[in-house]
Amino acid sequence: MDDMADTVSEALPRDFEALRALILDRRESLPKRIAQVAAYALDNPDEIAFGTAASIASSAGVQPSTLIRFAQHLGYDGFTSLQQVFRERLRERTTSYEERLTVVRGDADDGTSNRRIVDGFLAAASKSIDVMSRNIDDETLDRAIDLLNGAETIYILARRRSYPVASYIAYALGKLGVRSQLIESASGLSPEIISFATPRDAVIAISFSPYASATVEEARVLSANGVPVVAITDSAFSPLAQFASVWFEVAEADFGGFRSLAATMALAMGLTVGVAELRRGRKGRKSANAKV
Amino acid sequence: MDDMADTVSEALPRDFEALRALILDRRESLPKRIAQVAAYALDNPDEIAFGTAASIASSAGVQPSTLIRFAQHLGYDGFTSLQQVFRERLRERTTSYEERLTVVRGDADDGTSNRRIVDGFLAAASKSIDVMSRNIDDETLDRAIDLLNGAETIYILARRRSYPVASYIAYALGKLGVRSQLIESASGLSPEIISFATPRDAVIAISFSPYASATVEEARVLSANGVPVVAITDSAFSPLAQFASVWFEVAEADFGGFRSLAATMALAMGLTVGVAELRRGRKGRKSANAKV
DNA sequence: AATAAAATGAACTGTATGTTCCATTTTCGC
């Protein structure tokens, strides 16, 4: 047992992914109890990283010695060296962006490296995404998509900072074969276009403080005309939240006063693709969708 | 020492951020060696999480007993309980978005929950951001910002999927008082606008496979006329990379064929604010910048 | 400057840990 283990030609995995691959590769050939440990290890990597041999063994329903045998089977010289790999896995993803954000802010004074600026925006984006993943409500989402799904034409309303999101939605809806109309301020035709909307249509309105008055006003008019409004905004006190049929609260982190758009973008894509999926399901079966 | 420590009224921090705040709060009042440990702990949280009292003490340049005193000063009953907080920190951020992405993909078949779709886009965005944070090159970034800083007018070139990024750049540059010109396909005036550009200007061109021919052609013309081009694209084989003065390779993850824009957006904001910072420095001192 | 109090260093100790060993059971080849 001790002489064949260390004559393996391949180097031992030093990172988790390689180890995972190795385990999956040998899965078939492992003894029962060892396989049991292997399965547990891949399912509960954190436990392996932090636990003691005894506690892990108990959780996995084996003897501590089996853990050592498992490690040795893979070529490690003991449980401890195997555990290092599981710990390394946690170390790698070490600096969360939330931490970086505070760090970046902390020493923003000592010379403005451009790298630091980009890092700041990356951190803000990452944090926004994290927050959204925790806060998004399934039911609100389902209602919004249902509502949009019923629309003949989806009107998209956003100005200034939110405009990029609107243009992305319009582009994606177009690609997905959903009829939509982007309200541009440039064209100056907003009032005419808006007057075409009926209660059988729907609106996606996006606005964050300080709310663009055009967006708010147009959304209000549309809502008053019976057109259902899905709003993406930043608080319950937003004017959009007052009359929207469904509204999302999106908390974007900012860097240097510039707020991220990452979470809003992801939500927008979710709404867009969600609607498209529904319609696709209604008609036939799914068709391959090209990269967009 | 043992009777005053546990009579603290406030609950002990169970999560890292609270602990960090507590330490920073008491920083002034801590004895020298204890403060030394505190500084080390905040700088090397991973070491605290995985190391032994002896190894950490050695790294931090103190006696092991000082570590225990540090923990007790904060109100914990020993080093081990303090260490739990540092370990918990690593556990929390356990499910990385990269992992979630594969999960989401894995069971994409079993009924298409809308939540799953949004999660997919969030995961793609997060992964894109992670990849960019690892790959971005400081020198390229500095060169690009230098180049843009020298421009009289910054022309922004992007179509279709990349257009939202362009519109965001244009908006932000406007807010920051940097002269820029967004090339819209809608207006049909692109050729005329482009003909105004001189070598004293600069171009930001954004395009990903499949490259919009208008973007590529216009960028090529501008470059041929001596206007320096900063390109954001997806590979060295991109047509934009051929003639760009500086180019960034951005690898965006995708979900269901829809690529994220998160990393591109963050980079774009970095370029924008980087240029603005440079110019602000050139003129006077920094002015407060409002949320955008 | 003298004294008390707090902080520090370093050796010590009980314990909990990873590992080894061996008896027993199971699996596999013939």
Added chain:
DNA sequence: GCGAAAATGGAACATACAGTTCATTTTATT
């Protein structure tokens, strides 16, 4: 079905560990 080899359970072992103790030094107080 028999014998050998591998696998397993469980206890014993050596040690590395966190925590304690105490002598010494440093800091604060009067």
